[in-house]
Amino acid sequence: MVAMHELFTLPKAELHLHIEGTLEPELVFALARRNKLNVPFPDVESLREAYRFDDLVSFLTLYYSCMDVLRTEEDFADLVTAYADRAAAQGVRHVEMFFDPQAHTSRGIPLDVVMAGLTTGVERAQAAHGMSTGLIACFLRDRPVVEAHETLEGLAPYADTLLGVGLDSAEVGYPPSLFTDVFRDARDLGLRVVAHAGEEGPPSYVWEALDVLGVERVDHGVRVLEDDALVRRMALDRMPLTVCPLSNVRLRVVPDVASHSLPALLSAGLVATVNSDDPAYFGGYVGDNFVALARDLGIDRDGSALLARNSFLASFLEEDRRKELLIEVDQWESDVRTVTPADGRA
Numbered sequence: 323m324v325a326m327h328e329l330f331t332l333p334k335a336e337l338h339l340h341i342e343g344t345l346e347p348e349l350v351f352a353l354a355r356r357n358k359l360n361v362p363f364p365d366v367e368s369l370r371e372a373y374r375f376d377d378l379v380s381f382l383t384l385y386y387s388c389m390d391v392l393r394t395e396e397d398f399a400d401l402v403t404a405y406a407d408r409a410a411a412q413g414v415r416h417v418e419m420f421f422d423p424q425a426h427t428s429r430g431i432p433l434d435v436v437m438a439g440l441t442t443g444v445e446r447a448q449a450a451h452g453m454s455t456g457l458i459a460c461f462l463r464d465r466p467v468v469e470a471h472e473t474l475e476g477l478a479p480y481a482d483t484l485l486g487v488g489l490d491s492a493e494v495g496y497p498p499s500l501f502t503d504v505f506r507d508a509r510d511l512g513l514r515v516v517a518h519a520g521e522e523g524p525p526s527y528v529w530e531a532l533d534v535l536g537v538e539r540v541d542h543g544v545r546v547l548e549d550d551a552l553v554r555r556m557a558l559d560r561m562p563l564t565v566c567p568l569s570n571v572r573l574r575v576v577p578d579v580a581s582h583s584l585p586a587l588l589s590a591g592l593v594a595t596v597n598s599d600d601p602a603y604f605g606g607y608v609g610d611n612f613v614a615l616a617r618d619l620g621i622d623r624d625g626s627a628l629l630a631r632n633s634f635l636a637s638f639l640e641e642d643r644r645k646e647l648l649i650e651v652d653q654w655e656s657d658v659r660t661v662t663p664a665d666g667r668a
C-alpha cells in the first residue's frame with residue numbers, strides 16, 4: 323500500500339474547503355480567551371466529543387455556533403495561517419477556499435474585517451509555503467434569497483480579490499434555482515461560479531446547478547450516480563466534482579470509506595477530486611482523506627496521482643501555474659518509483 327508520508331508529499335490542490343470548518347477546538351478556546359468570550363463547553367475534549375453528527379443540519383448547528391469566536395481581522399488571518407500550515411504539511415500547493423460572509427455579517431462582523439483578515443492569511447500562506455489561494459464566497463442557501471443579493475452587493479467592491487461565489491449550508495428544501503438571479507449577477511461581475519449540490523439533495527439539484535446557475539464545478543455531487551443521463555452529461559462536459567470522503571462518512575451520506583462511491587465516479591469517467599470540506603470537524607485534512615482512500619478502498623499510487631492531477635485540472639488556476647503543478651505530480655511519481663523498486667510498488 324502507498325505509504326502515508328508519500329501521500330502527504332503528493333502535490334495537490336484543495337478545491338472544497340470551508341475555512342470556518344478548519345477551526346480546531348484548541349483554536350476555538352484560544353480565540354475565546356483572546357476575545358474574552360465564553361465557550362458553551364468546559365474544555366477542548368468535551369467540544370471535540372460533541373463532533374458526532376447525524377446529518378448535515380446537525381453539523382451546521384455546531385459549525386455556526388463555534389465560529390462565533392471569530393471577531394477580529396487577526397482571528398480570520400490566524401485561522402487561515404493554521405489551515406495553511408497543516409495543509410502544506412499534507413502536500414497542498416493550491417487551495418480554492420470557501421468562506422461564508424453571511425455567517426459573519428449576520429452576527430455583526432463587518433465584511434471588511436472578514437476580507438482583510440482572510441487576505442492577510444492568504445498572503446502569509448503564499449510567503450510561508452508558496453501556496454496559492456483563491457477565495458470563494460458562499461451564499462447560505464437556507465437564508466432569504468434577498469440576503470444573498472445584499473451579500474453580493476457588499477462583495478462587489480472586492481470582485482478583484484475574489485475568485486468566485488458558491489452555494490452552501492442546509493441543502494434539502496433549498497434548490498439552486500432559488501439563486502438564479504444572484505448567480506447571474508455574480509457571473510456578470512466576472513466571478514467563477516460553483517455550488518454544493520447532490521450532497522444530501524437529489525440529482526435534480528445538480529441539473530439545476532448546471533443548467534440554471536451555470537456552475538463550472540459541482541461541490542460533493544455524490545448523488546449524481548442515481549441519474550445515468552446526468553452522469554453522461556457531466557462526463558461529456560468534463561464537469562468536475564469536489565468529493566469529500568471523510569465528510570460524507572461523518573455526515574452519514576455513506577456508512578464508511580470502504581463503501582464510498584469515489585471509484586464508481588471515476589469509472590464513470592467523471593473528473594472527481596478529493597477534498598476535506600470541514601477538516602477540523604470530520605477527522606482529517608486532505609492528505610488524511612487520501613490516506614483513508616488508500617487504506618479502505620485500495621486506491622494505489624497511480625490512482626492517487628490521478629486524483630492529484632484531477633485537482634489541478636479542475637482548479638481555476640491560470641495555465642502556466644497549472645502546468646507547473648502538473649509537472650510536480652510527474653516528479654512525485656518518478657521519485658516514489660525510484661525510492662520503491664518496481665516489485666514493491668503499491
Ligand SMILES: Nc1ncnc2[nH]cnc12
Nearest residue numbers: 340490491492518599600
Ligand atoms: N458539507 C457542507 N455542506 C453544505 N454546507 C456546508 N458548510 C460547511 N460545510 C458544508
Ligand SMILES: [Zn+2]
Nearest residue numbers: 340490518599
Ligand atoms: Zn462543503
